[in-house]
Amino acid sequence: MIIAERKPIGRILQMIAPFKKVAVIGCRGCVAICSAGGDREVETVAAALRLARKREGRPLETVEDTFVRQCDPEYLTPLEELRKEVEAVVSLACGVGVNLAADLYPDLKIYPGVDTSFYGANPSLGQWEEKCRGCGDCIIDFTGGLCPIARCAKNLLNGPCGGSQGGRCEIRPEVACVWHQIYERLKARGEVEKLTQIWPAKNWIPAGHGGPRERVRPDLQFNNNSKK
């Protein structure tokens, strides 16, 4: 999922300083699962903004809502009505949601309430770890399912840097050396010969060379009435 984290309340207050009535909109997708932008966080951020503004002597009125998703146009349609009711929107969705709303409603003043951080997993409650960098050229079939781009501090492709100690990364010793883990995984799977593959310098073109990436499935584009 996409992992995000609430921005400091002071930063959000700066964004909405000119307004008297704003909507705080959450998303029930990734940011709800990573506890950054779901229903609870909407309540918390809205209450914090109102409290801060009340103390400033400039009361703020908030409308709170959480959409099913903010990365699909059909789920953003409530903004059509909402924008008539409020002066601005603080979105607790990831950057994808804020971008799409800004694309679809150019006159809507929409501001991000979270920082979008990484693609991660939720190995235990209250903890999220980066597992993928979305580089567009996945080689984890050669590395036991573990990504050296996302999980090695030096993004190395051909084995460990030589600085790891006891299976721990030299940059952040609390993190396991992913190349140590890759070796252990491949050995356990009887696939250690995969390490003999020598990778040339990584081709970063699929990672975003040439601007925003796009994927098209023509078979799904029939009867497509989405706003673009």
Place this chain on the structure above:
Amino acid sequence: MSGWKIAILCCHYTNEATAEDVADIPAQIEIRRFPCSGRIEVADILRAFENDAEAVLVAGCERGSCHNRSGSLRAEKRVEAARKILEEIGMEPERVQMAFIPRLDTGAFVAAAKDTFEKLLEISPKGETTS
């Protein structure tokens, strides 16, 4: 009476204290009970301030004796999160206090309320209100 309002958000099991028990604290005391202190959200604490409380006491069961096992420990974490937000908006984090109260011990509950009032005296010695 200082003119202050203190909100106490507490677990239903923590105590049976009434307004009379806290009557000698010179502040308006508002007690709001929850099924479990683990159900008290950060937003509940912030809303209490929004509703003119000068301090908020979150009271849950003693560690290890929570009716729902870990509700009061969860409440403690929410208190920490609320303190962080107060700090971010320029309020003293000490305005939110957490107390672990032996179950049904009204004396300990009242003592925690008094401690909260005394903490408020340290923060706003002249009885200033934030709102």
